[in-house]
Amino acid sequence: MTTIEDRLRDALAARAGTVGDDGRPRVVPSPRRARVAARWWWTPVAVAAATAAVVGVTVLGTRTIGSAPPSPATRPTPYSGRLSPPVGQVWPGAVHEIPATGPGGRVFKPDAFVTDRVLVGRTLTANRLDGIWSYELDKRLFTQVAPLTDLGVANDAVVVGDGYVAWSSYRDGKSEIWAVPVTGGVPRAIATLTAVMSSDNAYSGIKKLAIAGGMAVWSPPDGGVYRVPLKGGNVSLIPGTKGFYLVEWPWAGWPAHDTTVDHPITRPFQQLKDVLTGRSRNAVAQKGRSSWSDCGPTWCFNGTAAWQRDGTHRRDLPGTARGTLLSGRFVLLDQRDPGGGQSLAVHDVATKRTGLLFPVPTRRGDKAPPTLYTHEGVIWYRTGKGTQVVIDLKAAGR
Amino acid sequence: MNAEIVARASPPVAAGDAVVTGLYREHRLALVRLAVLLVGDRESAEDIVQDVFSRLHGKSPDVLTLSYVRVCVLNASRSLLRRRAVAARALVRRRDEPVDSAETIALLGESRQEMLTALGRLPRRQREVLVLRYYLDLSDADIAQATRLRQSTVRSTASRALERLERELGGGA
Numbered sequence: 001m002t003t004i005e006d007r008l009r010d011a012l013a014a015r016a017g018t019v020g021d022d023g024r025p026r027v028v029p030s031p032r033r034a035r036v037a038a039r040w041w042w043t044p045v046a047v048a049a050a051t052a053a054v055v056g057v058t059v060l061g062t063r064t065i066g067s068a069p070p071s072p073a074t075r076p077t078p079y080s081g082r083l084s085p086p087v088g089q090v091w092p093g094a095v096h097e098i099p100a101t102g103p104g105g106r107v108f109k110p111d112a113f114v115t116d117r118v119l120v121g122r123t124l125t126a127n128r129l130d131g132i133w134s135y136e137l138d139k140r141l142f143t144q145v146a147p148l149t150d151l152g153v154a155n156d157a158v159v160v161g162d163g164y165v166a167w168s169s170y171r172d173g174k175s176e177i178w179a180v181p182v183t184g185g186v187p188r189a190i191a192t193l194t195a196v197m198s199s200d201n202a203y204s205g206i207k208k209l210a211i212a213g214g215m216a217v218w219s220p221p222d223g224g225v226y227r228v229p230l231k232g233g234n235v236s237l238i239p240g241t242k243g244f245y246l247v248e249w250p251w252a253g254w255p256a257h258d259t260t261v262d263h264p265i266t267r268p269f270q271q272l273k274d275v276l277t278g279r280s281r282n283a284v285a286q287k288g289r290s291s292w293s294d295c296g297p298t299w300c301f302n303g304t305a306a307w308q309r310d311g312t313h314r315r316d317l318p319g320t321a322r323g324t325l326l327s328g329r330f331v332l333l334d335q336r337d338p339g340g341g342q343s344l345a346v347h348d349v350a351t352k353r354t355g356l357l358f359p360v361p362t363r364r365g366d367k368a369p370p371t372l373y374t375h376e377g378v379i380w381y382r383t384g385k386g387t388q389v390v391i392d393l394k395a396a397g398r
Numbered sequence: 399m400n401a402e403i404v405a406r407a408s409p410p411v412a413a414g415d416a417v418v419t420g421l422y423r424e425h426r427l428a429l430v431r432l433a434v435l436l437v438g439d440r441e442s443a444e445d446i447v448q449d450v451f452s453r454l455h456g457k458s459p460d461v462l463t464l465s466y467v468r469v470c471v472l473n474a475s476r477s478l479l480r481r482r483a484v485a486a487r488a489l490v491r492r493r494d495e496p497v498d499s500a501e502t503i504a505l506l507g508e509s510r511q512e513m514l515t516a517l518g519r520l521p522r523r524q525r526e527v528l529v530l531r532y533y534l535d536l537s538d539a540d541i542a543q544a545t546r547l548r549q550s551t552v553r554s555t556a557s558r559a560l561e562r563l564e565r566e567l568g569g570g571a
Contacts, residue, residue: 004560004563004564004567005532005560007509007510007513007567008513008517008528008532008560008563009532009533010510010513011506011509011510011513011514011517012435012514012517012528012529012532012533013533014506014507014510015434015435015506015510015514016431016432016434016435016533017431018434018440018506019427019430019431019434019440019443021427026422026426028415028418028419028422028451029448029449029451029452030452030455031452031453031455031456032452032453032455
Protein backbone atom coordinates (compact mmCIF):
# COMPACT_ATOMS: atom_id res chain seq x y z
CA MET A 1 0.00 0.00 0.00
CA THR A 2 1.37 3.33 -0.96
CA THR A 3 1.13 6.27 1.31
CA ILE A 4 -0.26 9.60 0.28
CA GLU A 5 3.32 10.92 0.31
CA ASP A 6 4.43 8.29 -2.20
CA ARG A 7 1.49 9.05 -4.44
CA LEU A 8 2.27 12.73 -4.25
CA ARG A 9 5.95 12.22 -5.00
CA ASP A 10 5.06 10.01 -7.97
CA ALA A 11 2.49 12.41 -9.34
CA LEU A 12 4.83 15.40 -9.02
CA ALA A 13 7.68 13.57 -10.72
CA ALA A 14 5.40 12.37 -13.50
CA ARG A 15 3.99 15.82 -14.09
CA ALA A 16 7.47 17.36 -14.10
CA GLY A 17 8.58 14.63 -16.50
CA THR A 18 6.02 15.77 -19.06
CA VAL A 19 8.12 18.89 -19.49
CA GLY A 20 10.81 17.43 -21.69
CA ASP A 21 13.88 19.03 -23.15
CA ASP A 22 13.21 19.81 -26.77
CA GLY A 23 16.96 20.10 -27.42
CA ARG A 24 16.71 23.57 -28.90
CA PRO A 25 19.62 25.82 -28.01
CA ARG A 26 18.48 28.69 -25.83
CA VAL A 27 20.10 31.94 -24.96
CA VAL A 28 19.85 33.71 -21.66
CA PRO A 29 17.13 36.35 -21.77
CA SER A 30 18.51 39.84 -22.21
CA PRO A 31 18.47 42.12 -19.17
CA ARG A 32 15.53 44.42 -18.45
CA ARG A 33 16.61 48.01 -18.86
CA ALA A 34 13.97 49.38 -16.55
CA ARG A 35 15.52 47.57 -13.63
CA VAL A 36 18.99 49.02 -14.01
CA ALA A 37 20.03 50.18 -10.56
CA ALA A 38 21.62 53.41 -11.75
CA ARG A 39 18.21 54.76 -12.69
CA TRP A 40 16.70 54.50 -9.18
CA TRP A 41 16.33 58.27 -8.95
CA TRP A 42 14.39 58.61 -12.15
CA THR A 43 10.90 57.74 -10.84
CA PRO A 44 10.68 60.30 -8.00
CA VAL A 45 12.18 62.98 -10.26
CA ALA A 46 9.64 62.24 -13.00
CA VAL A 47 6.76 62.28 -10.50
CA ALA A 48 7.95 65.59 -9.05
CA ALA A 49 8.31 67.11 -12.52
CA ALA A 50 4.82 65.98 -13.57
CA THR A 51 3.30 67.32 -10.35
CA ALA A 52 5.02 70.66 -10.79
CA ALA A 53 3.77 70.87 -14.37
CA VAL A 54 0.17 70.16 -13.39
CA VAL A 55 0.24 72.63 -10.50
CA GLY A 56 1.84 75.26 -12.68
CA VAL A 57 -0.68 74.90 -15.49
CA THR A 58 -3.57 74.95 -13.01
CA VAL A 59 -2.30 78.06 -11.25
CA LEU A 60 -1.65 79.83 -14.52
CA GLY A 61 -5.05 78.80 -15.85
CA THR A 62 -7.03 79.88 -12.82
CA ARG A 63 -5.06 83.11 -12.40
CA THR A 64 -5.28 84.24 -15.98
CA ILE A 65 -8.73 83.11 -17.11
CA GLY A 66 -11.51 85.45 -16.04
CA SER A 67 -11.57 89.19 -16.27
CA ALA A 68 -11.83 90.16 -12.61
CA PRO A 69 -8.89 89.68 -10.28
CA PRO A 70 -9.76 87.50 -7.30
CA SER A 71 -10.73 89.31 -4.16
CA PRO A 72 -11.07 87.82 -0.71
CA ALA A 73 -14.54 86.80 0.36
CA THR A 74 -15.84 88.96 3.17
CA ARG A 75 -18.28 87.80 5.77
CA PRO A 76 -21.40 89.97 5.60
CA THR A 77 -21.54 92.08 8.72
CA PRO A 78 -25.02 92.60 10.17
CA TYR A 79 -26.35 96.02 9.36
CA SER A 80 -26.34 98.21 12.40
CA GLY A 81 -27.42 101.77 12.11
CA ARG A 82 -30.42 104.02 12.10
CA LEU A 83 -33.76 102.27 11.68
CA SER A 84 -35.75 103.44 8.68
CA PRO A 85 -38.95 105.50 9.04
CA PRO A 86 -42.28 103.61 9.01
CA VAL A 87 -43.68 102.54 5.63
CA GLY A 88 -46.63 104.90 6.02
CA GLN A 89 -44.27 107.87 6.02
CA VAL A 90 -42.14 106.64 3.14
CA TRP A 91 -44.99 105.65 0.80
CA PRO A 92 -48.13 107.38 2.11
CA GLY A 93 -50.10 106.66 -1.06
CA ALA A 94 -49.33 102.96 -1.02
CA VAL A 95 -49.97 101.95 2.58
CA HIS A 96 -53.54 101.36 3.68
CA GLU A 97 -55.05 100.19 6.91
CA ILE A 98 -58.25 98.28 6.22
CA PRO A 99 -60.63 96.12 8.26
CA ALA A 100 -59.50 92.59 8.97
CA THR A 101 -63.01 91.21 8.61
CA GLY A 102 -65.69 91.70 5.98
CA PRO A 103 -69.46 91.29 5.95
CA GLY A 104 -70.77 88.51 8.18
CA GLY A 105 -67.54 88.46 10.17
CA ARG A 106 -65.66 86.84 7.31
CA VAL A 107 -61.90 87.02 7.57
CA PHE A 108 -60.61 88.99 4.59
CA LYS A 109 -57.21 88.11 3.14
CA PRO A 110 -56.00 90.73 0.64
CA ASP A 111 -54.44 89.23 -2.49
CA ALA A 112 -54.04 91.86 -5.20
CA PHE A 113 -54.76 95.44 -6.18
CA VAL A 114 -57.08 95.90 -9.13
CA THR A 115 -56.49 99.65 -9.14
CA ASP A 116 -54.81 101.93 -6.62
CA ARG A 117 -58.08 102.19 -4.74
CA VAL A 118 -59.60 98.69 -5.16
CA LEU A 119 -58.21 95.41 -4.00
CA VAL A 120 -59.46 91.82 -4.11
CA GLY A 121 -58.96 88.98 -1.72
CA ARG A 122 -60.38 85.77 -0.36
CA THR A 123 -62.72 85.49 2.59
CA LEU A 124 -62.89 82.71 5.12
CA THR A 125 -65.72 81.60 7.37
CA ALA A 126 -64.83 79.16 10.13
CA ASN A 127 -61.37 79.02 8.61
CA ARG A 128 -62.69 77.82 5.24
CA LEU A 129 -62.56 79.77 2.01
CA ASP A 130 -66.03 80.89 1.04
CA GLY A 131 -65.66 83.65 -1.50
CA ILE A 132 -63.71 86.22 -3.44
CA TRP A 133 -64.44 89.80 -2.45
CA SER A 134 -63.24 93.19 -3.51
CA TYR A 135 -62.68 96.14 -1.20
CA GLU A 136 -62.93 99.78 -2.21
CA LEU A 137 -60.62 101.91 -0.13
CA ASP A 138 -62.51 105.17 -0.67
CA LYS A 139 -66.00 103.85 0.08
CA ARG A 140 -64.74 101.33 2.67
CA LEU A 141 -67.02 98.88 0.93
CA PHE A 142 -66.76 95.12 0.48
CA THR A 143 -68.38 93.59 -2.61
CA GLN A 144 -68.61 89.90 -3.41
CA VAL A 145 -66.95 88.97 -6.73
CA ALA A 146 -67.78 85.27 -6.60
CA PRO A 147 -68.70 82.68 -4.01
CA LEU A 148 -66.33 79.76 -3.54
CA THR A 149 -68.08 76.52 -2.83
CA ASP A 150 -65.35 74.17 -4.01
CA LEU A 151 -63.18 73.16 -1.09
CA GLY A 152 -60.41 72.10 -3.44
CA VAL A 153 -59.21 75.66 -3.87
CA ALA A 154 -55.49 75.79 -3.32
CA ASN A 155 -54.00 78.17 -0.82
CA ASP A 156 -52.48 80.41 -3.46
CA ALA A 157 -53.51 84.03 -3.80
CA VAL A 158 -55.86 85.07 -6.57
CA VAL A 159 -54.38 87.19 -9.35
CA VAL A 160 -55.97 90.03 -11.30
CA GLY A 161 -55.53 91.47 -14.75
CA ASP A 162 -57.46 92.48 -17.84
CA GLY A 163 -60.63 92.87 -15.75
CA TYR A 164 -60.50 89.29 -14.50
CA VAL A 165 -59.68 87.50 -11.30
CA ALA A 166 -58.04 84.08 -11.71
CA TRP A 167 -57.01 81.34 -9.29
CA SER A 168 -56.10 77.66 -9.26
CA SER A 169 -57.64 74.72 -7.50
CA TYR A 170 -57.06 71.00 -7.16
CA ARG A 171 -59.62 68.21 -7.59
CA ASP A 172 -59.30 64.48 -8.28
CA GLY A 173 -55.72 64.56 -9.52
CA LYS A 174 -56.39 67.58 -11.72
CA SER A 175 -55.29 71.17 -11.43
CA GLU A 176 -57.93 73.65 -12.53
CA ILE A 177 -57.59 77.30 -13.40
CA TRP A 178 -60.64 79.41 -12.79
CA ALA A 179 -61.52 82.93 -13.86
CA VAL A 180 -64.28 85.39 -13.15
CA PRO A 181 -64.75 89.05 -14.18
CA VAL A 182 -63.64 91.35 -11.39
CA THR A 183 -67.04 93.03 -11.58
CA GLY A 184 -68.62 89.77 -10.48
CA GLY A 185 -70.12 86.73 -12.11
CA VAL A 186 -70.04 82.98 -12.16
CA PRO A 187 -66.54 81.47 -12.03
CA ARG A 188 -65.54 79.32 -14.99
CA ALA A 189 -62.92 76.62 -15.11
CA ILE A 190 -60.87 77.74 -18.09
CA ALA A 191 -58.25 74.98 -17.93
CA THR A 192 -58.04 71.48 -16.49
CA LEU A 193 -54.62 69.88 -16.32
CA THR A 194 -53.13 66.73 -14.86
CA ALA A 195 -51.72 67.78 -11.51
CA VAL A 196 -48.03 67.33 -10.85
CA MET A 197 -47.59 65.33 -7.66
CA SER A 198 -44.37 65.03 -5.70
CA SER A 199 -42.81 61.65 -4.90
CA ASP A 200 -44.60 61.62 -1.52
CA ASN A 201 -47.94 62.27 -3.24
CA ALA A 202 -48.16 65.92 -2.26
CA TYR A 203 -49.77 68.43 -4.58
CA SER A 204 -47.25 71.05 -5.59
CA GLY A 205 -49.74 73.58 -6.96
CA ILE A 206 -49.23 75.94 -9.85
CA LYS A 207 -46.17 78.13 -9.83
CA LYS A 208 -46.72 81.78 -10.55
CA LEU A 209 -50.15 82.21 -12.08
CA ALA A 210 -50.58 85.55 -13.86
CA ILE A 211 -52.89 87.26 -16.31
CA ALA A 212 -51.45 88.91 -19.39
CA GLY A 213 -52.76 89.77 -22.83
CA GLY A 214 -56.16 88.22 -22.31
CA MET A 215 -54.57 84.96 -21.21
CA ALA A 216 -53.94 83.17 -17.98
CA VAL A 217 -50.26 82.18 -17.92
CA TRP A 218 -48.46 79.94 -15.47
CA SER A 219 -45.71 77.39 -14.92
CA PRO A 220 -46.44 73.95 -13.47
CA PRO A 221 -43.94 72.54 -10.94
CA ASP A 222 -42.11 70.64 -13.67
CA GLY A 223 -41.47 73.72 -15.77
CA GLY A 224 -42.64 75.26 -19.01
CA VAL A 225 -44.80 78.34 -19.51
CA TYR A 226 -48.41 77.58 -20.45
CA ARG A 227 -51.26 79.84 -21.44
CA VAL A 228 -55.00 79.66 -21.97
CA PRO A 229 -57.43 82.41 -23.06
CA LEU A 230 -59.40 83.91 -20.15
CA LYS A 231 -62.63 83.21 -22.00
CA GLY A 232 -61.75 79.54 -22.35
CA GLY A 233 -59.93 77.59 -25.03
CA ASN A 234 -57.02 75.28 -25.54
CA VAL A 235 -54.11 75.16 -23.15
CA SER A 236 -50.81 75.54 -24.97
CA LEU A 237 -47.16 75.42 -24.03
CA ILE A 238 -45.42 78.55 -25.25
CA PRO A 239 -42.73 77.31 -27.66
CA GLY A 240 -39.18 77.28 -26.34
CA THR A 241 -40.13 77.49 -22.66
CA LYS A 242 -39.65 73.87 -21.66
CA GLY A 243 -37.79 73.72 -18.35
CA PHE A 244 -38.26 77.45 -17.74
CA TYR A 245 -40.43 79.00 -15.04
CA LEU A 246 -42.46 82.15 -15.27
CA VAL A 247 -40.77 84.95 -13.31
CA GLU A 248 -42.57 88.07 -14.41
CA TRP A 249 -44.51 88.14 -17.66
CA PRO A 250 -43.09 87.87 -20.30
CA TRP A 251 -39.89 86.71 -18.61
CA ALA A 252 -39.26 83.05 -17.77
CA GLY A 253 -36.13 81.87 -16.01
CA TRP A 254 -34.00 78.95 -15.02
CA PRO A 255 -33.12 77.49 -12.51
CA ALA A 256 -36.10 78.11 -10.24
CA HIS A 257 -36.08 78.08 -6.46
CA ASP A 258 -36.70 74.51 -5.38
CA THR A 259 -37.10 73.43 -1.78
CA THR A 260 -37.67 69.80 -2.71
CA VAL A 261 -34.04 69.17 -3.66
CA ASP A 262 -31.35 68.51 -1.09
CA HIS A 263 -29.05 71.31 -2.21
CA PRO A 264 -29.53 75.06 -2.40
CA ILE A 265 -30.13 76.69 -5.78
CA THR A 266 -27.17 79.08 -5.66
CA ARG A 267 -27.88 81.08 -8.81
CA PRO A 268 -31.68 81.19 -9.15
CA PHE A 269 -32.97 82.44 -12.50
CA GLN A 270 -29.50 82.91 -13.89
CA GLN A 271 -30.94 82.52 -17.37
CA LEU A 272 -33.93 84.61 -18.32
CA LYS A 273 -35.84 84.50 -21.57
CA ASP A 274 -38.55 86.71 -23.02
CA VAL A 275 -41.12 84.08 -23.96
CA LEU A 276 -42.59 86.30 -26.67
CA THR A 277 -39.43 87.39 -28.47
CA GLY A 278 -36.89 84.77 -27.35
CA ARG A 279 -34.54 87.54 -26.15
CA SER A 280 -32.38 86.36 -23.25
CA ARG A 281 -30.76 88.07 -20.27
CA ASN A 282 -28.21 86.23 -18.20
CA ALA A 283 -27.37 87.34 -14.68
CA VAL A 284 -23.85 88.28 -13.60
CA ALA A 285 -22.53 87.63 -10.09
CA GLN A 286 -20.77 90.33 -8.11
CA LYS A 287 -16.98 90.44 -8.00
CA GLY A 288 -15.64 87.76 -5.70
CA ARG A 289 -19.05 86.08 -5.45
CA SER A 290 -20.60 83.21 -7.34
CA SER A 291 -24.14 83.11 -5.97
CA TRP A 292 -27.15 85.27 -5.10
CA SER A 293 -30.44 84.98 -3.28
CA ASP A 294 -32.80 85.88 -6.11
CA CYS A 295 -32.71 87.54 -9.49
CA GLY A 296 -35.55 89.19 -11.38
CA PRO A 297 -35.66 90.67 -14.90
CA THR A 298 -33.92 93.85 -13.67
CA TRP A 299 -32.57 93.42 -10.14
CA CYS A 300 -30.61 90.75 -8.31
CA PHE A 301 -29.65 90.65 -4.64
CA ASN A 302 -27.81 88.69 -2.00
CA GLY A 303 -27.74 89.23 1.76
CA THR A 304 -25.96 92.56 1.70
CA ALA A 305 -26.18 94.08 -1.76
CA ALA A 306 -28.36 94.49 -4.81
CA TRP A 307 -27.28 95.05 -8.41
CA GLN A 308 -28.71 95.05 -11.86
CA ARG A 309 -28.84 91.83 -13.79
CA ASP A 310 -25.91 92.84 -15.97
CA GLY A 311 -23.72 93.33 -12.86
CA THR A 312 -23.90 97.14 -12.79
CA HIS A 313 -25.53 99.62 -10.36
CA ARG A 314 -24.39 97.77 -7.28
CA ARG A 315 -25.68 99.18 -4.02
CA ASP A 316 -25.31 98.09 -0.40
CA LEU A 317 -28.53 97.30 1.38
CA PRO A 318 -29.41 99.11 4.64
CA GLY A 319 -29.99 95.80 6.41
CA THR A 320 -29.69 92.08 5.89
CA ALA A 321 -31.88 90.92 3.03
CA ARG A 322 -34.00 87.79 3.26
CA GLY A 323 -36.51 85.91 1.15
CA THR A 324 -37.09 86.49 -2.53
CA LEU A 325 -37.45 89.55 -4.72
CA LEU A 326 -40.93 91.09 -4.46
CA SER A 327 -42.50 92.67 -7.53
CA GLY A 328 -39.12 92.64 -9.21
CA ARG A 329 -37.52 95.39 -7.08
CA PHE A 330 -38.43 95.10 -3.37
CA VAL A 331 -36.61 93.09 -0.72
CA LEU A 332 -37.35 92.47 2.94
CA LEU A 333 -34.60 93.57 5.31
CA ASP A 334 -33.70 92.84 8.89
CA GLN A 335 -32.52 96.11 10.42
CA ARG A 336 -30.74 96.52 13.74
CA ASP A 337 -30.18 99.68 15.67
CA PRO A 338 -27.14 100.20 17.89
CA GLY A 339 -29.34 99.74 20.97
CA GLY A 340 -30.03 96.12 20.05
CA GLY A 341 -33.50 96.63 18.63
CA GLN A 342 -34.45 94.84 15.44
CA SER A 343 -37.12 95.55 12.87
CA LEU A 344 -38.38 94.21 9.59
CA ALA A 345 -38.30 96.67 6.73
CA VAL A 346 -39.16 96.70 3.06
CA HIS A 347 -36.63 98.25 0.71
CA ASP A 348 -36.99 99.44 -2.87
CA VAL A 349 -33.64 98.68 -4.52
CA ALA A 350 -34.45 100.94 -7.48
CA THR A 351 -35.09 104.12 -5.45
CA LYS A 352 -33.09 103.05 -2.33
CA ARG A 353 -36.04 103.98 -0.13
CA THR A 354 -36.77 101.85 2.92
CA GLY A 355 -39.90 101.66 5.07
CA LEU A 356 -40.13 100.02 8.46
CA LEU A 357 -42.88 97.40 8.85
CA PHE A 358 -42.80 96.31 12.48
CA PRO A 359 -40.33 95.53 15.27
CA VAL A 360 -38.99 92.01 15.64
CA PRO A 361 -38.59 90.67 19.18
CA THR A 362 -35.01 90.39 20.37
CA ARG A 363 -35.53 90.08 24.10
CA ARG A 364 -37.59 87.81 26.28
CA GLY A 365 -40.99 89.35 26.84
CA ASP A 366 -41.04 91.27 23.55
CA LYS A 367 -44.30 91.13 21.66
CA ALA A 368 -44.46 88.47 18.94
CA PRO A 369 -44.41 89.98 15.44
CA PRO A 370 -47.36 89.54 13.09
CA THR A 371 -47.17 87.21 10.09
CA LEU A 372 -46.17 89.04 6.96
CA TYR A 373 -47.96 87.84 3.82
CA THR A 374 -46.26 88.49 0.49
CA HIS A 375 -48.09 88.22 -2.83
CA GLU A 376 -47.48 89.64 -6.27
CA GLY A 377 -47.64 93.40 -5.81
CA VAL A 378 -48.92 93.23 -2.23
CA ILE A 379 -47.56 92.68 1.24
CA TRP A 380 -49.77 92.80 4.29
CA TYR A 381 -49.95 91.96 7.96
CA ARG A 382 -52.56 92.08 10.68
CA THR A 383 -52.19 94.70 13.36
CA GLY A 384 -53.99 92.67 16.00
CA LYS A 385 -56.47 95.50 16.53
CA GLY A 386 -59.09 94.37 14.03
CA THR A 387 -57.31 95.95 11.10
CA GLN A 388 -54.62 95.00 8.67
CA VAL A 389 -51.95 97.03 6.90
CA VAL A 390 -51.81 96.49 3.14
CA ILE A 391 -48.91 97.86 1.10
CA ASP A 392 -49.41 98.30 -2.62
CA LEU A 393 -45.90 97.68 -3.98
CA LYS A 394 -46.87 98.81 -7.46
CA ALA A 395 -47.91 102.20 -6.10
CA ALA A 396 -44.83 102.33 -3.86
CA GLY A 397 -42.60 101.80 -6.87
CA ARG A 398 -44.02 104.79 -8.74
CA MET B 399 33.03 58.31 -17.05
CA ASN B 400 35.79 57.99 -14.51
CA ALA B 401 38.27 55.32 -15.61
CA GLU B 402 38.74 54.06 -12.06
CA ILE B 403 35.02 53.42 -11.65
CA VAL B 404 34.90 51.57 -14.96
CA ALA B 405 37.85 49.44 -13.90
CA ARG B 406 36.24 48.56 -10.62
CA ALA B 407 32.71 48.09 -11.87
CA SER B 408 33.29 46.01 -14.94
CA PRO B 409 34.66 42.69 -13.64
CA PRO B 410 31.81 41.86 -11.17
CA VAL B 411 29.10 42.58 -13.83
CA ALA B 412 30.86 40.35 -16.29
CA ALA B 413 31.32 37.67 -13.66
CA GLY B 414 27.66 37.92 -12.69
CA ASP B 415 26.51 37.49 -16.28
CA ALA B 416 28.69 34.41 -16.61
CA VAL B 417 27.08 32.93 -13.49
CA VAL B 418 23.61 33.73 -14.85
CA THR B 419 24.47 32.04 -18.13
CA GLY B 420 25.74 28.96 -16.28
CA LEU B 421 22.66 28.73 -14.08
CA TYR B 422 20.42 29.09 -17.09
CA ARG B 423 22.14 26.40 -19.05
CA GLU B 424 22.22 23.94 -16.14
CA HIS B 425 18.91 24.53 -14.38
CA ARG B 426 16.45 26.12 -16.77
CA LEU B 427 14.54 22.88 -17.39
CA ALA B 428 14.39 21.96 -13.72
CA LEU B 429 13.16 25.43 -12.86
CA VAL B 430 10.49 25.24 -15.58
CA ARG B 431 9.36 21.92 -14.12
CA LEU B 432 9.19 23.45 -10.66
CA ALA B 433 7.15 26.34 -12.02
CA VAL B 434 4.81 23.93 -13.83
CA LEU B 435 4.06 22.21 -10.53
CA LEU B 436 3.36 25.58 -8.91
CA VAL B 437 1.28 27.29 -11.58
CA GLY B 438 -0.11 24.31 -13.47
CA ASP B 439 0.77 24.96 -17.11
CA ARG B 440 3.92 24.87 -19.16
CA GLU B 441 3.49 28.14 -21.04
CA SER B 442 3.21 30.19 -17.89
CA ALA B 443 6.09 28.26 -16.34
CA GLU B 444 8.35 29.02 -19.30
CA ASP B 445 7.44 32.70 -19.09
CA ILE B 446 8.16 32.81 -15.38
CA VAL B 447 11.63 31.33 -15.79
CA GLN B 448 12.50 33.61 -18.70
CA ASP B 449 11.33 36.58 -16.72
CA VAL B 450 13.33 35.60 -13.67
CA PHE B 451 16.53 35.21 -15.66
CA SER B 452 16.04 38.51 -17.45
CA ARG B 453 16.07 40.19 -14.02
CA LEU B 454 19.19 38.45 -12.79
CA HIS B 455 21.61 40.48 -14.91
CA GLY B 456 23.69 42.92 -12.95
CA LYS B 457 23.34 41.02 -9.68
CA SER B 458 26.43 40.28 -7.68
CA PRO B 459 27.78 36.73 -8.33
CA ASP B 460 27.67 36.18 -4.57
CA VAL B 461 23.87 36.04 -4.50
CA LEU B 462 23.45 34.09 -7.71
CA THR B 463 22.88 30.60 -6.39
CA LEU B 464 20.38 27.94 -7.38
CA SER B 465 18.42 28.37 -4.17
CA TYR B 466 18.21 32.12 -4.83
CA VAL B 467 16.88 31.53 -8.34
CA ARG B 468 14.37 29.00 -6.98
CA VAL B 469 13.06 31.62 -4.56
CA CYS B 470 12.77 34.01 -7.50
CA VAL B 471 10.73 31.41 -9.40
CA LEU B 472 8.61 30.81 -6.31
CA ASN B 473 7.89 34.53 -5.95
CA ALA B 474 7.17 34.95 -9.65
CA SER B 475 4.74 32.00 -9.47
CA ARG B 476 2.96 33.64 -6.55
CA SER B 477 2.63 36.86 -8.51
CA LEU B 478 1.13 35.02 -11.44
CA LEU B 479 -1.33 33.14 -9.26
CA ARG B 480 -2.31 36.43 -7.60
CA ARG B 481 -2.95 38.03 -10.98
CA ARG B 482 -5.04 35.04 -12.01
CA ALA B 483 -7.09 35.31 -8.81
CA VAL B 484 -7.75 39.00 -9.45
CA ALA B 485 -8.78 38.24 -13.02
CA ALA B 486 -11.03 35.41 -11.84
CA ARG B 487 -12.72 37.72 -9.34
CA ALA B 488 -13.26 40.35 -12.01
CA LEU B 489 -14.73 37.81 -14.43
CA VAL B 490 -16.80 35.78 -12.05
CA ARG B 491 -18.19 33.39 -14.59
CA ARG B 492 -14.99 32.88 -16.53
CA ARG B 493 -12.28 30.74 -15.05
CA ASP B 494 -8.88 30.93 -16.63
CA GLU B 495 -7.39 27.96 -14.86
CA PRO B 496 -4.86 26.21 -17.05
CA VAL B 497 -5.94 22.93 -18.54
CA ASP B 498 -3.44 20.18 -19.26
CA SER B 499 -3.25 18.96 -22.81
CA ALA B 500 -4.91 15.65 -23.69
CA GLU B 501 -1.46 14.20 -24.28
CA THR B 502 -0.29 15.14 -20.79
CA ILE B 503 -3.42 13.70 -19.22
CA ALA B 504 -2.95 10.43 -21.12
CA LEU B 505 0.68 10.23 -20.05
CA LEU B 506 -0.09 10.84 -16.40
CA GLY B 507 -2.96 8.46 -15.94
CA GLU B 508 -6.11 8.96 -13.95
CA SER B 509 -4.70 8.45 -10.47
CA ARG B 510 -1.87 10.96 -10.86
CA GLN B 511 -4.16 13.45 -12.52
CA GLU B 512 -6.50 13.13 -9.57
CA MET B 513 -3.63 13.83 -7.18
CA LEU B 514 -2.46 16.86 -9.17
CA THR B 515 -6.00 18.25 -9.31
CA ALA B 516 -6.29 17.90 -5.55
CA LEU B 517 -2.89 19.58 -5.18
CA GLY B 518 -4.09 22.44 -7.32
CA ARG B 519 -7.03 22.97 -4.99
CA LEU B 520 -4.79 23.43 -1.93
CA PRO B 521 -4.02 26.90 -0.60
CA ARG B 522 -0.95 28.44 -2.19
CA ARG B 523 1.35 28.04 0.80
CA GLN B 524 0.46 24.36 1.32
CA ARG B 525 1.03 23.62 -2.35
CA GLU B 526 4.44 25.33 -2.30
CA VAL B 527 5.58 23.42 0.75
CA LEU B 528 4.52 20.06 -0.71
CA VAL B 529 6.20 20.74 -4.07
CA LEU B 530 9.45 21.84 -2.43
CA ARG B 531 9.43 18.89 -0.09
CA TYR B 532 8.25 16.04 -2.38
CA TYR B 533 9.50 17.19 -5.76
CA LEU B 534 12.74 18.97 -4.92
CA ASP B 535 13.32 16.91 -1.75
CA LEU B 536 14.37 20.02 0.13
CA SER B 537 14.87 19.83 3.87
CA ASP B 538 12.44 21.67 6.12
CA ALA B 539 15.21 24.16 6.86
CA ASP B 540 15.68 24.90 3.16
CA ILE B 541 11.93 25.11 2.62
CA ALA B 542 11.70 27.50 5.57
CA GLN B 543 14.37 29.70 4.03
CA ALA B 544 12.80 29.66 0.56
CA THR B 545 9.30 30.41 1.77
CA ARG B 546 10.31 32.69 4.66
CA LEU B 547 8.46 30.53 7.15
CA ARG B 548 9.61 29.04 10.42
CA GLN B 549 10.54 25.35 10.24
CA SER B 550 7.74 24.48 12.63
CA THR B 551 5.31 26.27 10.36
CA VAL B 552 6.68 24.35 7.39
CA ARG B 553 6.09 21.08 9.21
CA SER B 554 2.58 21.94 10.34
CA THR B 555 1.69 23.27 6.88
CA ALA B 556 2.92 20.08 5.20
CA SER B 557 1.10 17.97 7.73
CA ARG B 558 -2.19 19.77 7.23
CA ALA B 559 -1.79 19.65 3.44
CA LEU B 560 -1.19 15.88 3.45
CA GLU B 561 -4.16 15.35 5.76
CA ARG B 562 -6.35 17.26 3.37
CA LEU B 563 -5.09 15.33 0.34
CA GLU B 564 -5.70 12.08 2.18
CA ARG B 565 -9.19 13.18 3.10
CA GLU B 566 -9.98 14.14 -0.46
CA LEU B 567 -8.37 11.17 -2.18
CA GLY B 568 -9.28 8.53 0.37
CA GLY B 569 -5.84 7.28 1.49
CA GLY B 570 -3.87 4.63 -0.40
CA ALA B 571 -4.54 3.55 -3.92
